[in-house]
Amino acid sequence: MAMNYSVIVGAVTAVYVSLRLLLHYTQDRREPHPLDTLIPFVSPVIGISRNKTNYYVMLRDRYNLPIYTLRMPGSRIYVVNSPALISAVQRQYKALAFMPLVAKASVKVSRFSKTASDIINTNTNGEEGDWGYVMTFHDTIQPSLAPGTHLDAMNRVMLGLVAEYLNRLREQLPTTVRLFDWVKHQITLATTSSTYGPSNPYKSPTVEAAFWTFKSGMSDLIMGLNYTHTASEAIRAMDIGATAFENYFSDNHRQGGSALVQARYSHSMDHHIPLNDIARSEFANGVALLSNTVPNTFWMLYHLYSDPEVLAECRKEVSDVMMVINNNEGEPTHTIDMSKVKTSCPVLLSTYKEVLRVYSTAVSARLVMEDHMLDNQYLLKKGSTVVMPTPVQHHNPAIWGPTNATFDHLRFASTEKRPNQAGFRAFGGGTTLCPGRHFATTEILAFTAVMIMQFDIEPKFSRWVQPSRNKVEFWEATPSPDEDFEVEIRSVESEKQARHWAFVLSDSDKPIELSAEDLSL
Numbered sequence: 117m118a119m120n121y122s123v124i125v126g127a128v129t130a131v132y133v134s135l136r137l138l139l140h141y142t143q144d145r146r147e148p149h150p151l152d153t154l155i156p157f158v159s160p161v162i163g164i165s166r167n168k169t170n171y172y173v174m175l176r177d178r179y180n181l182p183i184y185t186l187r188m189p190g191s192r193i194y195v196v197n198s199p200a201l202i203s204a205v206q207r208q209y210k211a212l213a214f215m216p217l218v219a220k221a222s223v224k225v226s227r228f229s230k231t232a233s234d235i236i237n238t239n240t241n242g243e244e245g246d247w248g249y250v251m252t253f254h255d256t257i258q259p260s261l262a263p264g265t266h267l268d269a270m271n272r273v274m275l276g277l278v279a280e281y282l283n284r285l286r287e288q289l290p291t292t293v294r295l296f297d298w299v300k301h302q303i304t305l306a307t308t309s310s311t312y313g314p315s316n317p318y319k320s321p322t323v324e325a326a327f328w329t330f331k332s333g334m335s336d337l338i339m340g341l342n343y344t345h346t347a348s349e350a351i352r353a354m355d356i357g358a359t360a361f362e363n364y365f366s367d368n369h370r371q372g373g374s375a376l377v378q379a380r381y382s383h384s385m386d387h388h389i390p391l392n393d394i395a396r397s398e399f400a401n402g403v404a405l406l407s408n409t410v411p412n413t414f415w416m417l418y419h420l421y422s423d424p425e426v427l428a429e430c431r432k433e434v435s436d437v438m439m440v441i442n443n444n445e446g447e448p449t450h451t452i453d454m455s456k457v458k459t460s461c462p463v464l465l466s467t468y469k470e471v472l473r474v475y476s477t478a479v480s481a482r483l484v485m486e487d488h489m490l491d492n493q494y495l496l497k498k499g500s501t502v503v504m505p506t507p508v509q510h511h512n513p514a515i516w517g518p519t520n521a522t523f524d525h526l527r528f529a530s531t532e533k534r535p536n537q538a539g540f541r542a543f544g545g546g547t548t549l550c551p552g553r554h555f556a557t558t559e560i561l562a563f564t565a566v567m568i569m570q571f572d573i574e575p576k577f578s579r580w581v582q583p584s585r586n587k588v589e590f591w592e593a594t595p596s597p598d599e600d601f602e603v604e605i606r607s608v609e610s611e612k613q614a615r616h617w618a619f620v621l622s623d624s625d626k627p628i629e630l631s632a633e634d635l636s637l
């Protein structure tokens with residue numbers, strides 16, 4: 117027995133020493149310093165799976181390095197903390213590329229045909245010039261989501277739908293719903309109907325449910341774990357979505373949709389993507405459309421309703437920009453001008469930005485295409501991944517002060533001390549800055565503004581309790597609550613007489629500052 121024990125100890129020691137030597141001899145001194153090497157190659161895996169994106173914040177707090185290396189089995193991750201180095205990474209968009217990662221992940225999750233996969237995987241980083249499906253994708257869709265005519269048109273449809281859903285809700289009050297599920301359903305329908313028009317495939321409850329099943333299995337699909345139960349369910353769900361979208365496109369329903377869907381469809385057709393693959397890509401696009409807007413709307417409602425002070429201040433602001441206008445039937449209609457909400461409701465806007473700051477779990481990633489000296493200081497090796505975790509910036513005491521960990525709904529409303537916009541990265545930055553940020557912002561603000569004006573919400577069985585959010589997946593930029601809960605929705609007493617609500621967009625959708633890039637618009 118003693119003999120067996122010493123053999124095991126000897127073997128473990130030999131493995132450990134070999135791993136340490138391997139780490140030592142394969143780490144170039146010019147690379148960023150390696151961290152969390154207690155058990156080489158294993159400690160970072162445990163750290164990330166246990167602590168999710170908090171792991172990066174913990175390592176920043178402990179070592180405060182501008183950049184460091186995490187050695188993982190078979191790969192290196194360079195984690196960038198310093199804002200100056202983040203800018204340097206963003207400037208090197210060819211050497212430190214985003215699109216090859218997107219192409220690889222999208223082929224895995226959408227399960228494209230070989231024809232489509234080959235087209236998508238060609239010239240992903242513009243090695244042969246600025247052409248190809250992936251290289252031209254961003255510039256093709258960007259105009260349909262940029263402030264201007266197309267975005268206004270999409271916003272007007274979305275605002276009409278939000279008003280219609282919530283007007284209908286008034287007729288069912290009081291009602292009890294599971295808050296997250298309810299928000300998910302309302303936002304899914306408003307977002308997808310304004311994107312896809314009257315023949316929106318998500319109007320089918322089967323397609324709507326299939327999308328959320330697909331989303332639940334995405335992590336396994338990205339990691340190639342196609343054999344798990346969750347992945348099999350996601351694959352089945354993708355097939356349901358693909359069939360629905362194939363019918364939508366073959367019946368020409370996209371003609372009634374937004375400029376965004378037209379641009380995406382034409383782009384795929386121009387690159388000779390087969391129809392079933394276009395449908396797969398469109399269904400997977402639901403992740404960009406919905407996976408952040410839904411949870412951010414939920415967290416907004418949570419903070420608005422769980423704190424009477426926040427609720428009162430925001431209600432006052434919105435009521436100041438509300439008008440009563442007679443509709444076509446001569447009925448008085450409470451009308452909220454979204455253009456005014458964006459210019460005259462600083463507390464509501466600040467609450468929204470604070471939600472984005474506190475809840476963002478986005479980790480921007482880049483693939484190192486060739487050995488590269490970042491900022492002439494740090495060697496980044498070909499094939500490694502560079503990551504820029506947003507929580508590190510959003511919880512940086514040097515930018516946000518000692519209260520960085522707490523939710524302060526007035527943080528962005530202060531006119532004296534403007535927070536440094538470079539430290540706010542909820543929508544990413546550089547060439548991969550989120551093109552959907554203005555659309556999502558208008559939707560979240562409209563939905564929450566009309567909610568607080570029309571309805572009171574109370575948890576059914578207890579007081580408001582901050583839901584945990586530990587189940588967030590590694591690729592998600594916004595966590596959902598771990599558990600849903602029931603709330604009762606009632607009519608706001610003083611508003612009982614107002615039966616109709618509507619929105620107008622009096623001015624073209626002005627960009628509000630959602631990123632450092634918006635300051636120059």
Ligand code: HEM
Nearest residue numbers: 404405408409478480481542543544547548550551552556
């Ligand atoms: C509150 C809602 C949203 C949040 C927090 C959000 C967040 C982000 C973030 C952090 C990125 C950067 C990814 C990176 O650099 O690694 C991104 C990219 C992107 N987002 Fe959003 N997003 C939101 C809504 C939307 C909507 C509604 C759309 C579509 C209409 C959209 C479309 C996209 C696309 C296409 C990209 C990739 C950009 C590229 O190809 O370069 N997003 N988003």
